[in-house]
Structures are given as structure tokens and as C-alpha cells.
Amino acid sequence: AQKVTQAQTEISVVEKEDVTLDCVYETRDTTYYLFWYKQPPSGELVFLIRRNSFDEQNEISGRYSWNFQKSTSSFNFTITASQVVDSAVYFCALSEAPQGGSEKLVFGKGMKLTVNP
Amino acid sequence: DGGITQSPKYLFRKEGQNVTLSCEQNLNHDAMYWYRQDPGQGLRLIYYSQIVNDFQKGDIAEGYSVSREKKESFPLTVTSAQKNPTAFYLCASRDRPYTDTQYFGPGTRLTVL
Numbered sequence: 001a002q003k004v005t006q007a008q009t010e011i012s013v014v015e016k017e018d019v020t021l022d023c024v025y026e027t028r029d030t031t032y033y034l035f036w037y038k039q040p041p042s043g044e045l046v047f048l049i050r051r052n053s054f055d056e057q058n059e060i061s062g063r064y065s066w067n068f069q070k071s072t073s074s075f076n077f078t079i080t081a082s083q084v085v086d087s088a089v090y091f092c093a094l095s096e097a098p099q100g101g102s103e104k105l106v107f108g109k110g111m112k113l114t115v116n117p
Numbered sequence: 118d119g120g121i122t123q124s125p126k127y128l129f130r131k132e133g134q135n136v137t138l139s140c141e142q143n144l145n146h147d148a149m150y151w152y153r154q155d156p157g158q159g160l161r162l163i164y165y166s167q168i169v170n171d172f173q174k175g176d177i178a179e180g181y182s183v184s185r186e187k188k189e190s191f192p193l194t195v196t197s198a199q200k201n202p203t204a205f206y207l208c209a210s211r212d213r214p215y216t217d218t219q220y221f222g223p224g225t226r227l228t229v230l
Contacts, residue, residue, distance in 0.1 A: 009157070035218065043205060045160075045221035091159060104175065105150075105219055107159035 002027050004094050006108035013082055014116050021077040021111050023092030029053075034068065034075045035093040039110070045091070051075065082115045089113070120144065121222035123208050128227045130195070130202070138193045138225045140208030149191035150209040150219060153177060160207060166191055195227065203229045 003026040013019050025034065036048040049059065051068050059066045063080045079086055089110045096104075121142045130136045140149065148167045152160040162175030166185040180199025185191050191210075195202045205226050209219040 004159075037221075043207075043224040043226070045207060045209075047218055047220060050218050104162055104165075105160075109157065109159045 002094050002096060002104070002106045004092050004106050004108035006090075006092055006111045008111045009109070010112045010114070012114045012116065015083060016081050017115075018078060018080050019082055019113065019115075021079075021090050021092075021113070023075045023077065023108060025073050025075065025092070025094045027073075027094060027096060029096045031096070033095045035095070035105070036066065036075075036077050037091045037093065039089040039091065041088070048077075079113075082113075084115050084117055087113060087115045121208060121210055121220060123206075123222040123225050125225060126223065128225055130227065130229050132229055133197045135194055135196050136202075136227065138195065138206055138208075138227070140191045140193065140222060142189055142191075142208075142210045142222075144210060144212070144220070145188070146210035146212050146220075147188070148211050148213065149185070150211075151175075151181070151183065151191070151193045152207045152209065154205040154207060154224075163193065163206075202227055 005024045032053045034051045037045045038048055039045050056068050065078045067076045089112045091110045092108045094106045124139045150165045151163040153163055154160050161177050163181050164172055164175055164183045166172035169185055169188050172183050172185050180196055182194045205224050207224045208222040211217040211219045
């Protein structure tokens with residue numbers, strides 16, 4: 001069965017600190033997709049990144065970077081030089097591919113990040 | 118602008134009443150989804166539809182109903198049979214099932230009085 005674990009429930013940092021959000025997943029499929037979403041206080045989920053299981057290259061987008069390691073089933077997200085606007089709940093999610101997989105997007109329970117000025 | 122709209126943003130309902138939450142998208146996406154979010158929890162799938170006039174139950178469909186008469190619309194009805202309806206409801210859509218990214222609407226916060 002698919003499962004996504006975000007062990008940290010809440011983190012508080014001071015502006016300009018770096019912070020890493022952990023995500024560990026379980027799946028029996030060899031083809032799958034991983035996602036990160038941001039949920040600011042307004043409530044809407046904002047898509048950040050999608051990664052398929054065949055692409056283990058790390059990605060950097062501005063202050064955001066993602067580290068995907070199949071060997072440890074992890075897809076961690078790092079925010080460099082955090083800002084107050086980064087304060088939000090962050091969700092990691094998993095979607096299996098069609099063959100033998102399901103339509104479902106499985107979410108972790110989310111991690112609340114508070115960045116203090 | 119293309120996107121997903123949900124209305125209303127806040128909804129109050131008396132116990133025993135049915136209520137319908139609206140979800141509209143103009144992205145021309147085939148698949149649409151309804152999720153429920155409770156405090157401190159991830160999202161749980163209620164219903165999804167991969168094509169017009171077809172929909173499937175998710176993990177927590179009991180007490181909910183949906184319809185998909187038009188590609189751009191996927192309304193969710195919370196019935197009186199739903200034991201704990203107070204929650205934040207999010208609608209999503211994606212172009213093709215399985216492989217594409219799901220994009221979310223702004224959500225509706227339902228409170229049962």
C-alpha cells in the first residue's frame with residue numbers, strides 16, 4: 001500500500017535560516033510520482049514540484065531545492081535563507097502509475113513551517 | 118485566466134440539512150477530485166471523476182454524493198448522513214489521470230452548527 005510519512009509536524013525558524021522538510025514514502029510500484037505542495041494560511045494548495053521515479057536528479061528552483069533518493073525512499077525539500085512568506089503547511093504526496101496503481105494521490109499529514117522575523 | 122473556482126468560501130449548515138459545494142474549472146481537464154482536510158491531517162479523497170458522466174468513490178465517500186454532467190463542473194453534496202461534515206473541502210483537477218499534476222481550488226470551509 002502507498003504511504004507518505006512526514007515525521008515533523010511543526011518547525012519554527014528565524015528568518016534567513018535554512019530548513020529541510022523530510023518526506024519518506026512507501027510504494028510497491030516501480031513507476032510513481034512524487035509531489036510537494038504548499039498550503040498558505042489562505043488554504044489553497046499550491047503546486048511546487050513533481051518528480052517521477054526515474055528521475056533522481058536533484059532540483060533547485062531559487063531558494064527551493066529537492067533531494068530525491070530512491071535508496072532511502074525519501075524526497076526531502078530544503079528552503080534556503082527562509083523568509084516570512086515561506087510560512088505555510090507543506091505536503092508531500094505520492095501517485096502511482098497506471099499499471100497496477102490507483103488513481104489516488106496519497107498525502108502526508110503535512111508539516112507546518114513558521115518563519116519568524 | 119484559467120483556474121479552478123470553488124464557492125462559497127465559507128458555508129454554514131444546520132444539522133440534518135444537505136448542502137452542495139461548487140467546483141468549476143476552465144482548464145479543460147478531464148479528471149476532477151474532491152478532498153476533505155481536517156485539522157492537522159493530510160487530504161483524504163472523497164470522490165473522483167476521470168470523465169464526464171462517470172465518477173468513483175474515494176476513501177471516505179460515505180455521506181457524500183457527486184455528479185459530473187459537464188466537463189468543467191463537479192459539485193459535491195454533503196448529505197445529512199455524513200456524521201462529521203465540518204471540515205475544509207478542496208477540489209482539484211488534472212489533465213490526464215495518474216501522470217499529471219493535480220491543481221487545486223481555493224477550498225470551501227464547511228461548518229455545521
